[in-house]
Amino acid sequence: MVRGDGRAARERPATTAIAAAALLAGALAGCTDQAGGDGTGGGEAGRGGTLRIVGASDPDHLDPASGYTFASLSLSRMFARPLFRTGSSNTFEETIPLRPDVARELPTRGNGGISADGRTYTIRLRDGVRWNTRPPREVTAADYVRGLKRLCSPAAPSGGQGYYRSTIAGMAAYCAAYAKVNGGDARAMADFQNGHDIAGLKAKDDRTLVVRLDRPAGDMLDILGLQFATAAPREYDRYVPDGPEFRRNTISNGPYQITRYTPGTTIVLDRNPAWRADTDPLRAAHVDRIQITLGQASPDGVQQQLEQGTADLAWDSPVPVAALNRLRAAGDPRLAIRRSPSLSPFLVFNLQSPNNDRALADRRVRQAIAYAIDRSALVKIYGGPDVAEPLHQVIPPGNVGHRRHDPYPTPGGRGDPARCRSLLAAAGRDGGLTLRLPYRSGGNNPRVAQSVQANLAACGVTAQLIADGNGTFYGRTLVTPSAARAGSWDVAVPNWSPDWYGNNGRSVIQPLFDGRTYGPNSTNYGAYDNAEVNSLIDRALQAERPADADALWHAADRLIMADAAVVPFLSPNFPIFRSHRVRDARFIPTIQAYDYAQVRLAP
Structure with missing residues (x-):
C-alpha cells in the first residue's frame, strides 16, 4: 500500500530513515498542508468518550496477516502490534523513521542485533506486552513466528507475503508447500504450520526472535514493521484465517479490542484491559471506545455527518470535491490536505x-x-x-x-x-x-x-x-x-x-x-x-x-x-476532514488516516 533510500548506513536504521526523510523533504518541498492542523485548539480535551467513525464498506480482511486496505490497516493498528512501527504526525518527515514497538530496540550491528554479514537479526521483545486472553498472558517470540507463518495460509494469503518470501531464508519453500493445504480446514492448516518450520525463523526463547535472511536486505526492519508481521496467539489455530469464526474471535495485544462486529454494519472497539501504557511507547489510547458505522455509501452523506458533528472521522470516504472547494474557500480549520505520495489511482x-x-x-x-x-x-x-x-x-x-x-x-x-x-x-x-x-x-x-x-x-x-x-x-x-x-x-x-x-x-x-x-x-x-x-x-x-x-x-x-x-x-495529496470534537489528529501517510490511538475528544 502501498521513496527515499538509505542503504549506505545499514547498521543505523533510524538514521537511515531520517536521512531519507531529508531527501523526501526536498523532493516534496512544493507540496504543503493547507487549511488545517492538528486540531489542538478550541476547548478542553482529555481522556474518554467515543470516537465515531462512519463509512461505506467492510474492511477487506479483519485478519492483520491479510488486511491490505487503508481501512483494515487503520483498524488492525489498534489491536495487533508489530515489532517495529512508524509514528503519526502532521509533519510528513516525522512519520518516516522506524521505532521499536514490541521490540525493545532497533537492532543494529553496534548493539549486536544485526550480524556482521547483515543476514541475521536478533530481536529482543519488551516485557509486559500481553494478550487479552483469560487470564492475560505475555506475547512471546513464538507468537511472531506463528504470525509470519500465517502470511502464506491458503485460506487468506497475505498480499504482502512477497516481502518475506524474497528475504527470509526458507520462507518461499514453506509458502509453496503451504499453498497445497486445504484452505477450508482450520485443523489441517494449523497442523501444517505447527509441523513445518521456516529455516530463517526461530524463537530462541520467549523474549528473543532470530530472523535469518537469504541475502542482506537493508530494508528488513521496515518489512518486519509492516502490519502483516504482527504476532498471532495460539488461539488463532482454531479458526480458518479471516473466516467468519475468526472475525468473531479476534484477540488483542494493543490498546483496544474488538468487542462487536456485525458484517457490513458495525465494528466496535473498547479498551483492552490487558494493555499497559508503560509497555507501549507509540500509542496513547485516549478515547474509551471507537465505533465504526458502515453502510454509509454516499461520501456527501458522510461529509454532512462530520460537519454537523454527528460523526467524527471518515472510514473510507474522501472529502467530496464540492465540499472540498467550499471548505477551502471558507478556510475551515477542520480540513487539512496532507502529503501522501502514491500511485492513486x-x-x-x-x-x-x-x-x-x-x-x-x-x-x-x-x-x-x-x-x-x-x-x-x-x-x-x-x-x-x-x-x-x-x-x-x-x-x-x-x-x-x-x-x-x-x-x-x-x-x-x-x-x-x-x-x-x-x-x-x-x-x-x-x-x-x-x-x-x-x-x-x-x-x-x-x-x-x-x-x-x-x-x-x-x-x-x-x-x-x-x-x-x-x-x-x-x-x-x-x-x-x-x-x-x-x-x-x-x-x-x-x-x-x-x-x-x-x-x-x-x-x-x-x-x-x-x-x-x-x-x-x-x-x-x-x-x-x-x-x-x-x-x-x-x-x-x-x-x-x-x-x-x-x-x-x-x-x-x-x-x-x-x-x-x-x-x-x-x-x-490527501484531503481529510475531522469533526469539531477531534483534537490531536495526527496523520499516517501510509494509510491516509488519522491515528485513532492519538485522538482526543473535546466535550
Whole structure:
C-alpha cells in the first residue's frame, strides 16, 4: 500500500530513515498542508468518550496477516502490534523513521542485533506486552513466528507475503508447500504450520526472535514493521484465517479490542484491559471506545455527518470535491490536505482475460489505451492541481527511482483518442473492444470510472461498468486468479500507496509487478510477468549503493511503462476532514488516516 533510500548506513536504521526523510523533504518541498492542523485548539480535551467513525464498506480482511486496505490497516493498528512501527504526525518527515514497538530496540550491528554479514537479526521483545486472553498472558517470540507463518495460509494469503518470501531464508519453500493445504480446514492448516518450520525463523526463547535472511536486505526492519508481521496467539489455530469464526474471535495485544462486529454494519472497539501504557511507547489510547458505522455509501452523506458533528472521522470516504472547494474557500480549520505520495489511482489490465480474443495480452492494445486517458479531467475530479498532479510513471514523486518521464504524451494531458484509434487499427483491433470494468462504489471512484469509460468510448472501446464494494474489490475481485482467467474483469482502477517511506525501493515495484509473486490475494493484480523486470528487482534489492538501487528501480519503471502493464493516473495529496470534537489528529501517510490511538475528544 502501498521513496527515499538509505542503504549506505545499514547498521543505523533510524538514521537511515531520517536521512531519507531529508531527501523526501526536498523532493516534496512544493507540496504543503493547507487549511488545517492538528486540531489542538478550541476547548478542553482529555481522556474518554467515543470516537465515531462512519463509512461505506467492510474492511477487506479483519485478519492483520491479510488486511491490505487503508481501512483494515487503520483498524488492525489498534489491536495487533508489530515489532517495529512508524509514528503519526502532521509533519510528513516525522512519520518516516522506524521505532521499536514490541521490540525493545532497533537492532543494529553496534548493539549486536544485526550480524556482521547483515543476514541475521536478533530481536529482543519488551516485557509486559500481553494478550487479552483469560487470564492475560505475555506475547512471546513464538507468537511472531506463528504470525509470519500465517502470511502464506491458503485460506487468506497475505498480499504482502512477497516481502518475506524474497528475504527470509526458507520462507518461499514453506509458502509453496503451504499453498497445497486445504484452505477450508482450520485443523489441517494449523497442523501444517505447527509441523513445518521456516529455516530463517526461530524463537530462541520467549523474549528473543532470530530472523535469518537469504541475502542482506537493508530494508528488513521496515518489512518486519509492516502490519502483516504482527504476532498471532495460539488461539488463532482454531479458526480458518479471516473466516467468519475468526472475525468473531479476534484477540488483542494493543490498546483496544474488538468487542462487536456485525458484517457490513458495525465494528466496535473498547479498551483492552490487558494493555499497559508503560509497555507501549507509540500509542496513547485516549478515547474509551471507537465505533465504526458502515453502510454509509454516499461520501456527501458522510461529509454532512462530520460537519454537523454527528460523526467524527471518515472510514473510507474522501472529502467530496464540492465540499472540498467550499471548505477551502471558507478556510475551515477542520480540513487539512496532507502529503501522501502514491500511485492513486491507476488503470491495471487483466493480462489473463480471455475476452476479446485475449486482446489485452497484446502490448499494442494496452499502449493504445494509454493514449486515451484524459488526466486533466481526473485532476478536476480530485479537486484541482493543489490536490492531485498527473502521473506518467509507476513510481510516484518523492520515492526512490522516480524520474519524470512520459512515454505516452498527449496534448495538455487531455488524452489523444485519434492516436488510440490508429494504434488499435495497427494492432488489428479497430473492430471495437468491450471491456469489463469493476469499480468501487464509494468516493471519487464512480466519477473516475465514468471518465475512463468516456475516454475509451472516444477511441471506439466500450467499457461496461460494474459496481463493487471497496472490501470485495480488493478482497475478491482483483485477487482471485480463477476469476481473472475466466474474464470476470478486463480493466480496473485501484489505488496504491507505498507500504512505507524512507528506504522503500521495493514497496511499489515488487508487490505490483513481480511476476513470481502472482497467486491468490496477490497485489500484482494484472498477473504481469517480465523476466527482465524480475531481474532488475533482484539486483535493486541487493544493491549496496543507494545510487545503484535508485537507477535499477527507475530502469524497472521504464520497462513496465514500455509494456503498458498499467496506466498511471495521479499522485494525489490527501484531503481529510475531522469533526469539531477531534483534537490531536495526527496523520499516517501510509494509510491516509488519522491515528485513532492519538485522538482526543473535546466535550
